[in-house]
Amino acid sequence: MTIRILFFASYRELLGSGELLLDLPGPGTVSDLLQDLWDRGEPYSALPASPVVAVNREFATLDTLLEEGDEVAFVPPVAGG
Amino acid sequence: MPKVAITESPIRAEEFLADLPSSSDGAMVLFLGVVRDHHDGRAVKGLVYEAYREMAEETLALIATEVEERFGTDRIAALHRIGALGIGEVATAIAVATPHRAEAYDASRYFLEELKKRLPVWKREEYVGGESRWLEGTIPPGTARKLGEREDGR
Numbered sequence: 439m440t441i442r443i444l445f446f447a448s449y450r451e452l453l454g455s456g457e458l459l460l461d462l463p464g465p466g467t468v469s470d471l472l473q474d475l476w477d478r479g480e481p482y483s484a485l486p487a488s489p490v491v492a493v494n495r496e497f498a499t500l501d502t503l504l505e506e507g508d509e510v511a512f513v514p515p516v517a518g519g
Numbered sequence: 520m521p522k523v524a525i526t527e528s529p530i531r532a533e534e535f536l537a538d539l540p541s542s543s544d545g546a547m548v549l550f551l552g553v554v555r556d557h558h559d560g561r562a563v564k565g566l567v568y569e570a571y572r573e574m575a576e577e578t579l580a581l582i583a584t585e586v587e588e589r590f591g592t593d594r595i596a597a598l599h600r601i602g603a604l605g606i607g608e609v610a611t612a613i614a615v616a617t618p619h620r621a622e623a624y625d626a627s628r629y630f631l632e633e634l635k636k637r638l639p640v641w642k643r644e645e646y647v648g649g650e651s652r653w654l655e656g657t658i659p660p661g662t663a664r665k666l667g668e669r670e671d672g673r
Contacts, residue, residue, distance in 0.1 A: 447569050447641035448653040490662040492639065495574035497662045511571055511639070515656030518568075518575075518599055518640030519552050519611050519631065 439464035439506040441471060449489075449512045453481050462504070468493065469500040471510060485512065521583035521595040525575050525640075527602050530609040539594050540616035547594075548623040550631055552611035554604045558654075562647040568601040568610060571639035575599065582633045590626035592617045597630060599640055610642075636660060 443458040450456045462474060468491050475482040492511040493502050504510065532549060540547050554566050583595045594616035604610055613630045617623040637659050645651045 444571065446571055446639070447643070450569075451653075490658060492571070492574055495571075495577055497637075497659055499662070511574070513571065513639055513659075513662075514641055514653065515658050516635075516637065516639055517642045517654045517656035518570075518638035519635045 439466075439504070441504055442507075442509045443471070443475075444509065444511040446511065446513060448514045449485070452484055464504070464506065466504055467500065468498060468502045468504065468510065471504060472500065489513075490515065521580065521587070521593060521597070523576065523579035523583055523595075523597045525570050525572050525579075525599050525601055527600070530598050530600055530612045532609070532612065535596060535598060535612050536614055539596055539614055541594055543618055544592075544594060544616040545618055546620040546623040547614060547616040548620075548627040550611070550613040550627050551609050552631075554606050554608050554610055556606045558644060561644075563606070564645045564647050565603060565605045566610065567603050567643040567645065567651075568599070569641045569643075570599065570601045572601075574639045578638050579634070582630055582637070585633065586615065586626050586630055589629065590615070590617065590622045592622065592626060595626070595630070597634070599634070599638065601640070603645075 439462055441460050445453050445456055490513045491498050492513055494509055556563050579597050586595055587593050596614045598612045600610050615623050615626040643651050643653050
C-alpha cells in the first residue's frame with residue numbers, strides 16, 4: 439500500500455525533504471512504518487522512537503492502523519502563537 | 520460562522536474585526552500575538568513560522584467549534600500567519616464577540632491556550648548575528664508515546 443509521508447520543520451531539515459511516498463507491504467501500523475523508515479538508515483534512522491504523528495490530519499498513535507493512500511505526518515512538538 | 524485561516528499575508532486588525540459582532544453583542548475581545556525582540560536573553564531579529572496548513576486550518580475550525588459550544592457564540596475569528604515575520608508583526612489574531620464581556624475574555628483565552636497546545640505550527644527564531652533555531656514546542660495532549668513513557672518524553 440502506498441503511504442504519503444510528510445515531515446515538518448525540524449524533521450524536514452533533519453531529513454532534507456518534506457515529503458516521501460512509501461510502498462509498504464500492507465497491512466501495517468504507524469509503528470511498522472517507523473520501523474521501515476529506520477531500516478533505511480541515515481538520515482531516517484535519526485527519527486525519534488516516539489514521534490508525534492498525525493494520520494490524515496488527526497493526531498494518531500503508533501498503534502494506528504494504516505490504509506492505502508493514508509497521509510502520515512511527522513509532527514515536531516508544536517510552537518504556534 | 521467562525522472565520523479561521525492560516526495566511527501568508529500581514530494581519531490587519533481593522534479588516535480582521537470587520538463585521539464580526541452581531542447586533543446583540545456588547546463586547547468584543549481582540550488578542551494579537553506579536554513578534555518580540557528577545558527570548559531567553561538572546562536578541563531576536565525575527566521569526567519564521569511553518570504550518571501543516573490543511574491540518575492547522577482544520578484545527579482552528581475545531582477549536583472554534585469548541586468555543587461555540589462552551590461560550591455560546593459563533594462570532595469568532597482567528598488567523599495564524601506563516602512565513603518570515605519581523606519584530607512587532609502580528610503572528611496570531613483571535614477575536615470573539617459576545618453579549619457580555621466575561622464570556623468574550625474567557626473564550627479568547629480558551630482559543631489561544633488550545634491553539635498553543637494543538638495547532639501544527641512551528642517557529643524558528645532568527646537571532647541577531649545570524650544563528651537560528653527551531654523552538655522547542657509542546658507535545659499535543661493524547662498523542663503518540665511509547666508505552667510506559669512519561670508525558671514529558673523522558
